[in-house]
Amino acid sequence: MENPIWGDSIFKRKKKADNIYTILKQVPIFSELKNKELSEVEKIVHRRKYKKSEPIINIGDPGLGMYIIVKGSVEITEEDNAGQKKTLAKLPDGAFFGDLALLDESPRSASAIALEDSDIIGFFRPDFLDLLYKKPKLGIKVLLALAKVIGERLRRTNELLVQIQQKKDVSGSG
Amino acid sequence: MFPAVDNYAFQLYSQIMKTFWRVFLILLGIAFLIFVFPYIKDVLILVIIAWLLSVLLNPLVNFLEHKDLRRSWAILIVMVLIIAIVGFSFSLIIPGIIRAVESLTSNLQSGVISEFSVKIEAFFEKNFNNAELARNVTEKFNEIGVKLLGSLGTFFKSVGSFLSSMVIIPFITFFLIKDGRRFNRAFISKVPNKYFELSLNILHKVGNQTSKYIQGQAIDALIVGMLSVLGLFIINLVFHNPIPYFIFIGMLAGIANLIPYIGPVVGAVPALVLAIFSNPPNLGMVLLWIVIVFIIVQAIDNAFISPMVVSKSVNMHPLTVVVVVIIGGNIAGLIGMLFAVPFTGIIKVSSSQVIWGLKNYRLDFSPRPEETFPVKSG
Numbered sequence: 001m002e003n004p005i006w007g008d009s010i011f012k013r014k015k016k017a018d019n020i021y022t023i024l025k026q027v028p029i030f031s032e033l034k035n036k037e038l039s040e041v042e043k044i045v046h047r048r049k050y051k052k053s054e055p056i057i058n059i060g061d062p063g064l065g066m067y068i069i070v071k072g073s074v075e076i077t078e079e080d081n082a083g084q085k086k087t088l089a090k091l092p093d094g095a096f097f098g099d100l101a102l103l104d105e106s107p108r109s110a111s112a113i114a115l116e117d118s119d120i121i122g123f124f125r126p127d128f129l130d131l132l133y134k135k136p137k138l139g140i141k142v143l144l145a146l147a148k149v150i151g152e153r154l155r156r157t158n159e160l161l162v163q164i165q166q167k168k169d170v171s172g173s174g
Numbered sequence: 175m176f177p178a179v180d181n182y183a184f185q186l187y188s189q190i191m192k193t194f195w196r197v198f199l200i201l202l203g204i205a206f207l208i209f210v211f212p213y214i215k216d217v218l219i220l221v222i223i224a225w226l227l228s229v230l231l232n233p234l235v236n237f238l239e240h241k242d243l244r245r246s247w248a249i250l251i252v253m254v255l256i257i258a259i260v261g262f263s264f265s266l267i268i269p270g271i272i273r274a275v276e277s278l279t280s281n282l283q284s285g286v287i288s289e290f291s292v293k294i295e296a297f298f299e300k301n302f303n304n305a306e307l308a309r310n311v312t313e314k315f316n317e318i319g320v321k322l323l324g325s326l327g328t329f330f331k332s333v334g335s336f337l338s339s340m341v342i343i344p345f346i347t348f349f350l351i352k353d354g355r356r357f358n359r360a361f362i363s364k365v366p367n368k369y370f371e372l373s374l375n376i377l378h379k380v381g382n383q384t385s386k387y388i389q390g391q392a393i394d395a396l397i398v399g400m401l402s403v404l405g406l407f408i409i410n411l412v413f414h415n416p417i418p419y420f421i422f423i424g425m426l427a428g429i430a431n432l433i434p435y436i437g438p439v440v441g442a443v444p445a446l447v448l449a450i451f452s453n454p455p456n457l458g459m460v461l462l463w464i465v466i467v468f469i470i471v472q473a474i475d476n477a478f479i480s481p482m483v484v485s486k487s488v489n490m491h492p493l494t495v496v497v498v499v500i501i502g503g504n505i506a507g508l509i510g511m512l513f514a515v516p517f518t519g520i521i522k523v524s525s526s527q528v529i530w531g532l533k534n535y536r537l538d539f540s541p542r543p544e545e546t547f548p549v550k551s552g
Contacts, residue, residue, distance in 0.1 A: 044355075046362065046374075054367055058536045064371050122370075126378040134239045 020047075023070050023121065026094040029145040037138050044127040050114035059111040063101025065124030069093055072118025078110045090115065102128050102146060219506050220339055222513070224346035228354065229388045231256065235351055249351050253344055267422045368537070376531040383523040390483040391432060391516050397479050398441075398471060399428020405467030406445060409460065416454035417445055417464070427468070431475065433499060433515050435492050442468040490518065 021038045024030040030041060047070075050056055056067060059078060067074075069091055076089045076097060088110055091097060097112055102125050114120075132139030211218075231252050238248035350357075358377060365373045403424030406417050417423065427441030445464045454460055490498075495515055502514025 046359065046370075048367060048370065050367055056367070057371065061371065061535050062375065064375050124374060124378075126374075126382075134236055136240065 020045075020121070023068065023094070027068050027096050028149050029099070029142055032141060032145060033138070037141070040131070040135060040138055041123070041142075044123070044131060046122040046124070048120050048122060050118045050120060052114060052116050054114050056112040056114060056120065057098060057108050057110075059109065060107045062105045063098065063108050063125075064105070065101050065122055065128070066096055066099040067112070068096045068121040068123070070119040070121055072120070073115040074118060074120075075113050075115050076110050077113065085111075099146065099149060101125060215506070219509060220342055221346060222517075223339075223509075224343045224350055226388060226513075226516075227343065227347045228350035229385050230392055231347070232351055232354075232385065233389065246352060249348055253348060257344060267419070372531050372535040372537070375535075376527055379527040379530070380524045383527060384520045387484070387519055387523050388516065391519070393483045394475065394479055395428040395431050397428075397483075398431040398475050399425040401471045401474060402427040402441065402468070405471060406464070409463050409467060413454055413456065413460050413463070416449050416452050416457075416460045418448055418452060420445070423448065427471070429512065432512055433495065434490065435495050436499060438468060438472045490515065490522075494518070 020042050021035055024033075024038050024041060024045075030038065033041065050072070056074060071093055073093070074091045074095070074097065075087055076091065077085045077087050080086055098108070100106070101108070102123070105125070128139070128142070132143065231249075234252045235245065235248045238251060239245050243251075358381075362370070362374055362377065401424075403421050406420035406424050410417055410420055423445045426444060427438075430437040430441035433440070442464065445468075446461060449460050449464060450457065498514040498518045499511050502510035502512075502517070504510070506513075
């Protein structure tokens with residue numbers, strides 16, 4: 001049981017806030033991992049700091065891996081045919097992006113820019129493939145979780161597609 | 175009075191100064207490297223050998239790690255195994271080689287091979303009617319032989335210092351395998367954000383390609399060595415042991431195979447020389463069969479082994495090979511000659527990956543947010 005006096009002390013909170021396990025635990029692909037497994041992941045992730053307005057990934061660059069926002073916020077943008085930037089999303093602390101690049105090297109479909117000074121964790125395909133070979137049990141856990149995330153996203157996309165199709169059908173028959 | 179022009183000039187001046195200092199520091203770095211190179215050359219060679227070994231042993235370590243063994247234990251097991259194998263082979267081969275080189279040197283010096291010289295003289299006299307030329311040729315041959323074997327003897331006698339390197343190399347290799355990933359991460363953490371993904375991707379690709387190339391070369395050398403040993407063993411069986419130390423000679427041919435075009439010839443020479451000095455009754459046939467064995471081994475290598483294990487992207491022009499072998503020899507002697515071509519191959523593979531990265535990544539060279547200059551108002 002947590003000590004009521006020291007349990008929520010400023011020191012512990014600081015330690016906890018800085019604890020990479022806590023941050024990784026928030027990300028769906030790592031949420032099922034035990035602390036020992038998270039320590040293996042911790043060894044292969046990269047922690048970076050980005051200044052406000054600094055690009056994190058550029059649209060069209062070869063995909064290399066995913067990023068998790070530890071602190072700060074990130075804007076996801078794409079360019080239309082005229083070269084105009086269009087904001088797709090603004091991501092807060094704990095959000096992640098670029099996860100599809102863990103599977104292949106296809107060009108990035110959008111750019112990501114830090115909206116404020118941000119602390120970000122990068123998890124990349126070569127390290128992920130290395131993990132899959134060296135620690136297959138752990139690698140498969142992460143892979144399965146990644147498949148779930150992508151599957152869920154595909155399901156939502158399908159639902160949206162059906163809704164749009166239905167709207168189109170209704171407006172067409174009306 | 176002219177704030178826009180003033181601001182532009184200020185920015186331009188800062189950019190020029192920044193570029194100047196960058197170029198200056200790079201040139202200073204190069205000058206420093208040239209200055210310290212002679213002092214760090216020996217250590218650098220040891221580190222390069224250790225790095226090559228770490229690349230070769232890494233797949234074995236990864237395999238054991240894959241079998242749920244801790245990485246440190248996996249490295250220890252692999253290294254103890256390799257040291258035991260190499261040590262055992264050396265203890266069998268090296269004393270014999272030193273004895274052989276010494277006896278060959280004394281043979282050359284004491285003129286025991288005069289019988290061979292007489293044969294050459296007779297050949298020249300009969301075909302060219304010039305005994306003087308024949309004597310000159312045999313004298314030169316003797317001189318070169320004594321010099322060559324003398325240096326070879328010195329090389330093997332310096333096995334003591336070689337063995338001390340054998341302690342340092344495994345030590346460096348251990349840490350390169352254990353902490354290689356940490357070194358990469360430490361390096362990549364210093365790279366600015368705008369080059370981060372590009373550098374990481376290139377680093378991984380270069381690592382992969384160089385590993386594949388080095389492992390391919392090692393497998394190629396091993397197979398060529400084994401085939402040469404087998405061929406020489408058959409000759410020894412048929413002609414009643416005309417080639418002493420055929421296992422060592424065969425493996426030497428495998429190692430020499432690292433140098434394209436030149437290696438196969440260099441690999442065959444020790445077998446031919448040893449056969450000549452053992453002077454079997456049917457010397458002509460033995461020499462012919464040695465040449466045939468090496469030609470067959472090369473044909474098998476070129477047709478089947480090389481295309482399978484060595485990347486075609488590192489094919490080199492014969493002129494490039496000759497030039498880099500000479501440069502390698504000048505920098506690091508025998509070892510430099512041996513590793514010059516693989517090293518050039520690594521540079522070729524790496525540069526192709528760097529070019530790929532530069533072509534595929536959109537590099538934004540505009541100043542970073544903190545580098546931008548606030549525009550003066552008014």
